[in-house]
């Protein structure tokens with residue numbers, strides 16, 4: 001799907017920084033309660049997508065508790081490649097989207113702390129059956145995402161080992177200071193961050209985006 005996604009971009013310079021740093025995807029947040037919200041009706045949102053497309057970046061729209069039709073309307077209006085379901089959506093919503101040809105990322109919100117492979121399997125299997133790509137995030141309660149909380153990375157490595165599913169994304173509290181350790185401990189080959197590359201909260205930092213991508217790419221290179 002993607003290797004490095006920087007989520008919650010709001011300005012043209014954010015998109016430029018992701019591209020320059022070696023990221024390959026951006027996330028646009030359509031959850032109105034998020035500090036990273038962008039209005040799908042603003043011309044500037046479609047412009048962000050246009051610019052990302054020119055840079056060859058995958059454009060992912062983050063939605064919370066919207067219907068399949070609402071997600072598709074926004075995707076068409078602003079120009080998205082992928083729909084990320086990050087709320088309490090039913091599997092039906094994902095099925096409707098994948099059946100109509102949309103690429104869907106499903107956020108699986110795991111409790112903090114160690115979690116067994118079977119428990120992860122139970123959570124993910126309906127979404128895999130619906131044709132979704134999995135993204136693991138820490139449960140952020142009513143905020144739904146962007147909490148900066150980290151997962152028990154070794155649990156994901158153990159699940160991957162037992163289940164054999166290798167095409168998934170790690171999220172939750174990833175930042176320049178911990179991304180190399182997170183990659184090593186989890187075995188993730190795809191990562192996503194929002195708050196970890198900001199300073200102050202809600203404002204992307206060029207330096208932190210660069211440090212994050214550099215550390216991640218170096219961690220993968222040292223594994224191969």
Ligand SMILES: O=C(O)c1ccccc1N[C@@H]1O[C@H](COP(=O)(O)O)[C@@H](O)[C@H]1O
Pocket residue numbers: 007008027029031034035036062064086137143144145146147148149171172173174192193194195196
């Ligand atoms: O970023 C948000 O504000 C947000 C709000 C609601 C749903 C999802 C959101 N973002 C997603 O959450 C993950 C983890 O965020 P963080 O790195 O811990 O800050 C992020 O990668 C987005 O995909």
